[in-house]
Amino acid sequence: xxxxxxxxxxxxxxxxxxxxxxxxxxPDDGPAYAAAVAELGLRAGDRVLDAGCGTxxxxxxxxxxxxxxxxxxxxxxxxxxxxxxxxxxxDRQGQLLLADVSALPVRSRSLDAVFAAGLIAHLPHPxxxxxxxxxVVRSDGTLxxxxxxxxxxxxxxxxxxxxxxxxxxEPNLRSLLAGSGWRVISYVDEDDRFLALAVREG
Numbered sequence: 001x002x003x004x005x006x007x008x009x010x011x012x013x014x015x016x017x018x019x020x021x022x023x024x025x026x027p028d029d030g031p032a033y034a035a036a037v038a039e040l041g042l043r044a045g046d047r048v049l050d051a052g053c054g055t056x057x058x059x060x061x062x063x064x065x066x067x068x069x070x071x072x073x074x075x076x077x078x079x080x081x082x083x084x085x086x087x088x089x090x091d092r093q094g095q096l097l098l099a100d101v102s103a104l105p106v107r108s109r110s111l112d113a114v115f116a117a118g119l120i121a122h123l124p125h126p127x128x129x130x131x132x133x134x135x136v137v138r139s140d141g142t143l144x145x146x147x148x149x150x151x152x153x154x155x156x157x158x159x160x161x162x163x164x165x166x167x168x169x170e171p172n173l174r175s176l177l178a179g180s181g182w183r184v185i186s187y188v189d190e191d192d193r194f195l196a197l198a199v200r201e202g
Contacts, residue, residue: 033061056093
């Protein structure tokens with residue numbers, strides 16, 4: 001069994017190799033990110049974290065949603081992805097943190113929402129990691145698990161089949177989130193987007 005440092009090394013290597021060209025590979029995803037952020041129901045002055053922010057594509061719509069009085073943070077494990085976010089000017093939209101979602105440098109119950117694009121497939125310990133996201137969000141705060149294409153389209157792009165143990169399959173995800181302090185309130189898996197919204201329990 002791999003230990004956590006091995007998981008981190010693998011994730012960093014994967015994304016470091018792809019960071020510089022990441023945005024150019026997916027140039028048309030912007031509207032999908034903006035639409036997903038809109039469904040979080042953020043208000044002016046809210047505090048939100050983009051967990052596993054990558055090149056920061058969600059940061060501009062998150063900033064728009066919370067306004068100048070709100071707080072936007074983006075956390076990622078891979079320095080090269082954060083550098084790509086800086087190179088794209090997205091550090092002006094929020095504070096970038098070199099941080100692991102298993103141990104966020106964020107106070108408990110201090111946020112209104114967490115946005116996470118493409119994160120769940122890269123979590124080494126999904127239950128514990130989602131519990132850490134719950135820790136930093138207030139009661140009734142919101143989590144958005146997003147991907148700009150659905151599970152079937154992503155599998156086809158990657159040349160693989162969807163398997164019953166896919167964490168993002170609705171029954172699996174509902175169970176996983178329920179065991180991590182979240183309650184799913186909506187689930188959409190269409191060709192042009194995947195979006196599961198959950199509310200923090202307790």
